[in-house]
Amino acid sequence: MKPSPAAEAIEAVMAPLRLAATVPERVRNADRAIAQAAARAASGAVPRELRKVMCEVRDAFGRELDESARRAAVARALVRLAPFRDPGYAALALAQSPRVLAGLGPRRAEQLAKRGLRTVEDLLYRLPAGYDDRRTLAKVEALAVGARVTFAARVHDCGFGGWRGRGGRGGRMFETLVGDETGAISLKWFRGGEAIERTVRKGALLLVTGEVKRYRFDREIQHPEIEVLAEPGGDASASAEALPRRIVPRYATPEGVHPRALRRAVAQAVADYADLVAGRLPEALVAKRKLPSPAEALRALHAPEADADPEALASASTPAHERLILEELYLLELGLALRRDEKRRAPGIAMRADGPRLRTALRELPFALTSAQRRAWREIGADLAQEHPMSRLLEGDVGSGKTVIAYLAAVAVAESGHQTALMAPTELLAEQHYRTLRQLVGSGGLRVELFTASAAPGHAERIRTELAAGEIDVAVGTHALLQDTVAFRSRGLVVVDEQHRFGVRQRAALRGAGEDGAQPHTLVMTATPIPRTLAMTLHGDLDLTVLDELPPGRLPARTLLVRAGEGREVSRLLRETAARGEQVYVVYPLIDESEKSDLRAASESAQRIAAAFPDLRVDLLHGRLDTAARQAAMARFEAGETQVLVSTTVVEVGVDVANATLMIVENAERFGLAQLHQLRGRVGRGDKPGQCVLVARGTGEGSEARLAAMLATPDGFAIAEADLRIRGPGEFLGTRQHGRLPDLRIADLVRDRNWLAVAREAARTAVARNPGLHRDPALRAAVQARWGEALELSEVG
Numbered sequence: 001m002k003p004s005p006a007a008e009a010i011e012a013v014m015a016p017l018r019l020a021a022t023v024p025e026r027v028r029n030a031d032r033a034i035a036q037a038a039a040r041a042a043s044g045a046v047p048r049e050l051r052k053v054m055c056e057v058r059d060a061f062g063r064e065l066d067e068s069a070r071r072a073a074v075a076r077a078l079v080r081l082a083p084f085r086d087p088g089y090a091a092l093a094l095a096q097s098p099r100v101l102a103g104l105g106p107r108r109a110e111q112l113a114k115r116g117l118r119t120v121e122d123l124l125y126r127l128p129a130g131y132d133d134r135r136t137l138a139k140v141e142a143l144a145v146g147a148r149v150t151f152a153a154r155v156h157d158c159g160f161g162g163w164r165g166r167g168g169r170g171g172r173m174f175e176t177l178v179g180d181e182t183g184a185i186s187l188k189w190f191r192g193g194e195a196i197e198r199t200v201r202k203g204a205l206l207l208v209t210g211e212v213k214r215y216r217f218d219r220e221i222q223h224p225e226i227e228v229l230a231e232p233g234g235d236a237s238a239s240a241e242a243l244p245r246r247i248v249p250r251y252a253t254p255e256g257v258h259p260r261a262l263r264r265a266v267a268q269a270v271a272d273y274a275d276l277v278a279g280r281l282p283e284a285l286v287a288k289r290k291l292p293s294p295a296e297a298l299r300a301l302h303a304p305e306a307d308a309d310p311e312a313l314a315s316a317s318t319p320a321h322e323r324l325i326l327e328e329l330y331l332l333e334l335g336l337a338l339r340r341d342e343k344r345r346a347p348g349i350a351m352r353a354d355g356p357r358l359r360t361a362l363r364e365l366p367f368a369l370t371s372a373q374r375r376a377w378r379e380i381g382a383d384l385a386q387e388h389p390m391s392r393l394l395e396g397d398v399g400s401g402k403t404v405i406a407y408l409a410a411v412a413v414a415e416s417g418h419q420t421a422l423m424a425p426t427e428l429l430a431e432q433h434y435r436t437l438r439q440l441v442g443s444g445g446l447r448v449e450l451f452t453a454s455a456a457p458g459h460a461e462r463i464r465t466e467l468a469a470g471e472i473d474v475a476v477g478t479h480a481l482l483q484d485t486v487a488f489r490s491r492g493l494v495v496v497d498e499q500h501r502f503g504v505r506q507r508a509a510l511r512g513a514g515e516d517g518a519q520p521h522t523l524v525m526t527a528t529p530i531p532r533t534l535a536m537t538l539h540g541d542l543d544l545t546v547l548d549e550l551p552p553g554r555l556p557a558r559t560l561l562v563r564a565g566e567g568r569e570v571s572r573l574l575r576e577t578a579a580r581g582e583q584v585y586v587v588y589p590l591i592d593e594s595e596k597s598d599l600r601a602a603s604e605s606a607q608r609i610a611a612a613f614p615d616l617r618v619d620l621l622h623g624r625l626d627t628a629a630r631q632a633a634m635a636r637f638e639a640g641e642t643q644v645l646v647s648t649t650v651v652e653v654g655v656d657v658a659n660a661t662l663m664i665v666e667n668a669e670r671f672g673l674a675q676l677h678q679l680r681g682r683v684g685r686g687d688k689p690g691q692c693v694l695v696a697r698g699t700g701e702g703s704e705a706r707l708a709a710m711l712a713t714p715d716g717f718a719i720a721e722a723d724l725r726i727r728g729p730g731e732f733l734g735t736r737q738h739g740r741l742p743d744l745r746i747a748d749l750v751r752d753r754n755w756l757a758v759a760r761e762a763a764r765t766a767v768a769r770n771p772g773l774h775r776d777p778a779l780r781a782a783v784q785a786r787w788g789e790a791l792e793l794s795e796v797g
Contacts, residue, residue: 001278001279001280001281001282001776001778001779001782002278002279002283002286002293003278004090004275004276004277004278004279004294004295005044005045005275005293005295006041006044006045006046006050006084006090006275006276007090007278009037009040009041009044009046009054009275010041010050010081010084010085012037012040012041013034013037013038013041013054013057013077013081014078014081014085015037016030016033016034016037017030017034017074017077017078017081018078020034020070020074021074021075021078031061031065031070032061034057034061034077035057035058035061035062038054038055038057038058038061039054039058041054042054042055042058044275045270045271045272045273045274045275045276045295045299046272046273046275046276047093047100047272047273047276048102048272050084053080053081053084056077056080057077057080057081060073060076060077061073061077087778090276090277090278091785093120093273093276094119094120094121094124094273094276094277095119095120095121096119096120097109097113097118097119097120098112098113098117098118098119098120098122098123098265098269100120101120101123101265101268101269101272102268102272103264103268104264104265104268108261108265111254111256111257112254112257112262112265115254115255115256115257116254117254117265120269120272120273121273123265123266123269124266124269124270124273124274124277124298125324125745125746126251126262126266127301127302127324127746128249128250128251128301128302128313129250129251129252130148130249130250130314131247131248131249131250131304131310131313131314132148132150132209132247132248132250133150133247133310134150134207134209134245134246134247134248135245135246135247135306136245137150137151137152138150138151139151139180139182139183140153140178140179140180140182140183140184140185141182141183142182143185143212143219144212145212145213145214145219146211146212146213147211147212148209148210148211148212149209149210149211149212150207150208150209151180151207151208152180152205152206152207152208152229153178153179153180153184153185153205153206153208154178154179154180154203154204154205154206155176155177155178155200155201155202155203155204155205155206155232156176156177156178156179156184156202157176157177157202158174158175158176158177158197158200158201158202159174159175159176160172160173160174160175160193160197161173161175163190171190172193173188173189173190173193174188174189174193174194174196174197174200175187175188175189176196176200178206178208185212185218185219185220185221186215186218186219186220186221187208187210187220187221187224187226188220188221188222188223189222189223190222190223191223192223192258196226199226199228200226200228201231201232202232203231203232203233204228204230204231204232205228205229205230206226206227206228206229207226207227207228207229208221208224208225208226209224209225209226209248210222210223210224210225225259225260245306246304246306247304247305247306247308247310247313248263249263249266249301249302249303249304251263251266266302267302267303270298270299270302270303274294274295274298274299275295277294277295277298278294278778278782279293279294279323279327280327280330280331280779280782281323281326281327281330281762282762282766285326285758285762286323289319289322289326289758290319291319291322291323291326292319292320292323293323294323294324294327296320296323297319297320297321297323297324298320298324300318300319300320301313301318301320301321301324316748316751316752321746322755324746325746325747325752325755326755326758326759328744328745328746328747328786329744329747329752329755329756329759329760330759330762330763331782331783331786331787332744332759332786332787333756333759333760333762333763333764334763334766334767334773334779334783335783335786335787335788336763337760337763337764337766337767338767338772338773338783340391340542341767341771341772342772343388343389343391344388345388346388346389346519347387347388347389347518347519348386348387348388348389348390348518348519348520348521349387349389349416349418349490349492349518349520349521350384350385350386350387350416351384351385351412351413351415351416351418351492351493351521352385352412352415352416353381353382353384353385353412354381355412355415355416357411357414357415357445358408358411358412358415361407361408361411361440361446362408365404365440366439366440367551369401369404370400370401370547370549370550370551370552371549372396372400372546372547372548372549373401373404373405373547373549375545376394376405376545376547377405377408379392379543379545380392380394380405380408380409380523380545381408381409381412383521383543384409384412384413384493384521389518389519389520389521389522390521390522390523390543391521391522391542391543392522392523392524392542392543392544392545393524393525393526393535393542393543393544393545394406394523394524394525394526394545394547395525395526395529395530395535395544395545395546395547396525396526396527396529396546396547396548397527397529397547397548397550397681397715397716397717398527398677398678398680398681398682398716399550399551399554399681399685400527400547400548400549400550400551401547401551402525402527402547403433403436403437403440403525404440405523405547406422406495406523406525407436407437407440407441407446409493409495409521409523410422410437410446410473410474410493410495411446413473413492413493413521414446414473414474416492417490418490418491418492418493419467419470419472419473419474419475419488419489419490419491419492419493420473420474420475420491420492420493420494420495421474421475421477421481421488421491421493421494421495421520422437422474422475422476422477422495422497423477423478423479423481423482423494423495423496423497424476424477424478424497424498425478425497425498426478427452427453427454427478427627427630428630428634429497429498430450430452430476430477430478431450431452431631431634432656433476433497434448434449434450434476436656437474437476446473446474447471447472447473447474448472448473448474448476449463449466449467449472449474449475449476450476450477451463451467451475451476451477451480451481451486452477452478452480452627453478453479453480454626454627455480463475464485464486464487467486467487467488467489468487468488468489469489470488470489470490475488491520492520492521493520493521493522493523494520494521494522494523495522495523495524495525496522496523496524496525497525497526498525498526498527498528522542524542527678527681527716528674528678528720529716529717529719529720530720534724534749534750534753534756548717554684554685555684555689555690556684556714556715557663557680557681557683557684557689557690557691557692557714558689558690558691558692559680559691559692559693559694559710559711559714560573560691560692560693560694561668561693561694561696561707561710561711562693562694562695562696563695563696563697564695564696564697566695570664570693570695571612573662573664573691573693574609574613574644574662574664575613577661577662577691578613578616578643578644580661581659582659582660582661582662582688583637583640583642583643583644583645583657583659583660583661583662584643584644584645584660584661584662584663584664585644585645585647585660585662585663585664585679585682585683586605586606586609586644586645586646586647586664586666587646587647587648587663587664587665587666587679588601588602588605588646588647588648588666588667589648589666589667589670589671601666602620602622602646602647602648603620603646605646605666606618606619606620606644606646609644609646613643613644616643616644617636617641617642617643617644618642618643618644618645618646619633619636619637619642619644619645619646620633620646620647621633621634621637621645621646621647621648622647622648633645637657637660638657640659645660656682656685657682657685658685658686658687658688659686659688660682660683660685660690661683661684661686661688661689661690661691662683662690662691662692662693663679663680663682663683663690663691663692663693664693664695665679665692665693665694665695666695666697667695667696667697667698668694668695668696668707669696669697669698669699669700669703669704669706669707670698670703671706672706672723673706673709673710673719673722673723673726673727674719674720674723676694676706676710677710677716677719679692680692680710680714681716692710694707694710702726702727705722705726706722706723706726709722709723709726724750725750766779
């Protein structure tokens with residue numbers, strides 16, 4: 001890890017000072033070296049207090065000194081520089097409020113803090129959202145609608161006027177008409193007009209930057225950034241000629257903060273603090289990729305050279321971007337590698353993964369495992385046999401057969417004398433897992449029991465007693481398994497399905513240490529495909545197994561899109577499906593259990609379908625039904641007694657009825673892409689092809705993109721890629737909701753996937769060579785400072 005430029009500059013001063021203090025007879029030769037090194041340090045991007053001390057040292061040694069004065073100057077310089085040599089100085093300095101910056105008062109600092117810019121470091125890493133190329137000025141006549149432009153123009157007229165928008169809304173705006181010899185254009189401010197009025201005068205020459213819009217038959221720019229080049233009567237040509245030709249950074253400006261004020265604050269932070277930023281990347285990687293230092297990268301992005309490439313800057317593809325992005329991703333991947341390494345060293349329970357009971361279970365499976373399932377079982381069986389706890393993510397598309405892998409793991413654990421807990425996010429999914437496992441058990445003798453919050457008191461007490469006695473091999477349940485009153489005799493394996501739907505502490509409680517401090521093996525399952533590169537970071541402390549193959553004979557469901565008013569087509573498909581003896585799901589969105597209108601719509605739909613098809617049995621299923629009613633409705637549907645099941649999204653995961661071949665999704669535009677894909681996966685699960693009809697009753701840019709993706713491909717991983725593009729990584733990964741990873745401040749997990757792989761390889765190599773990073777405490781401290789709190793959450797999923 002390379003020191004910061006400031007640390008190197010301080011050391012360049014300290015070296016001759018130490019020499020002067022320890023070898024006084026050589027001090028005369030050191031005077032000039034000390035003064036020159038201090039001058040160089042003072043000219044760097046360092047805080048004012050450090051610059052002041054360096055200037056003092058420069059001046060002290062820049063003149064003739066007698067021996068006594070020299071000794072005093074050396075002693076004074078060593079004392080003055082001591083605070084800046086403290087290992088924590090840079091971190092404390094960067095953590096200061098922006099009010100320490102020259103020209104930025106407490107009011108402005110408070111404004112920035114309220115909008116998330118609480119420290120100098122926050123400002124340094126507030127990278128530009130774009131750049132304005134002000135090296136050439138456009139003529140007004142050539143300003144194209146939709147383009148972001150910079151031009152110089154005289155103010156022809158200005159003043160306040162009224163505006164009125166849709167719905168009768170209106171107010172006061174400041175408007176000015178500006179132009180050059182080729183034409184004129186309007187500039188409008190709907191807020192902050194009073195401040196603009198104090199700046200803009202008729203006849204003044206302005207430098208204007210903004211996006212050109214069309215209003216009726218004219219062009220205009222709303223809330224442009226302006227700079228007065230010449231007051232009324234000033235020499236326009238001389239002002240325009242004197243204008244510096246440069247590329248100007250453009251920042252995403254929080255409300256209430258003027259763009260120019262933010263740009264000035266960031267520029268001051270760079271000028272005074274950039275050299276405090278140390279590089280964390282391995283020097284070999286920096287040299288191989290020919291990367292600038294972090295300080296050079298910050299300067300290149302916040303104050304680009306006049307010959308910089310605006311397109312490379314805009315696309316975040318410059319070496320400066322690469323350096324800062326790799327720095328952030330490297331610290332993240334180091335943290336994940338440390339967690340992964342820590343888990344691998346924890347005490348666990350070695351299981352027998354090749355015993356006679358397991359061989360019998362494999363032989364008696366009602367189907368042949370796919371090659372992907374065989375590979376997954378080899379990996380998981382090998383993990384179970386280790387004396388350290390397995391931490392593995394089993395990721396597979398809808399219908400790829402994850403539950404059978406969990407079943408085989410549970411058999412191996414039971415054969416070794418231990419128990420398995422399988423936790424699902426909903427009672428319906430837990431019930432489905434319970435039924436599937438019971439069907440798979442055959443003569444294997446594996447005892448499986450269901451335990452949910454809805455269990456009758458007597459049944460629940462019996463399950464608790466038998467779990468504690470070790471008489472139950474597999475307990476399938478919801479968060480009810482986390483109750484303090486539920487105790488396993490020897491919990492050897494925890495299977496968590498769709499773990500992102502649990503809270504962080506819930507997952508931690510289930511995966512806590514067991515007897516003698518040994519931790520149970522953990523298998524996390526998800527049917528929500530995540531591109532492999534992202535999965536390896538999102539679940540960086542888990543090993544990854546991907547089921548990328550569907551069972552033979554499974555055909556992807558055909559997807560149709562119908563709009564409001566095309567109900568006859570939907571009715572025809574429903575009638576034809578029922579006539580073939582097959583079954584139908586009709587699903588309504590239910591965003592929250594309290595959304596009574598959604599429940600009412602589902603209920604009314606069930607009544608309408610029953611009235612329109614009196615020869616069909618129609619059932620209604622939703623989360624508010626009690627357990628007995630819900631189980632009875634599902635049992636009737638699975639037995640084929642019910643032809644149409646009208647439901648809310650409780651059927652999204654886990655429901656497996658081979659004879660159900662038609663899925664009708666009402667208000668499909670209200671569903672997320674992952675939800676739609678999960679729902680589509682509920683049909684065509686037997687030897688008959690499935691159809692999924694998406695009924696869209698509204699529209700929007702995002703919803704249309706989701707529907708188009710559903711029509712384009714049946715592949716879950718391709719769907720995940722589309723979901724990433726549409727929603728962006730933050731929303732796609734659900735970081736805030738589920739405590740996985742905090743927001744990255746520079747990197748983009750989608751855009752920067754190639755750099756993510758580079759950072760991961762470097763991090764894992766570093767941890768392998770230096771376990772725990774104990775030989776590099778500064779690097780370990782940097783990881784802890786940046787990601788410590790988040791990685792406490794990452795440890796539990």
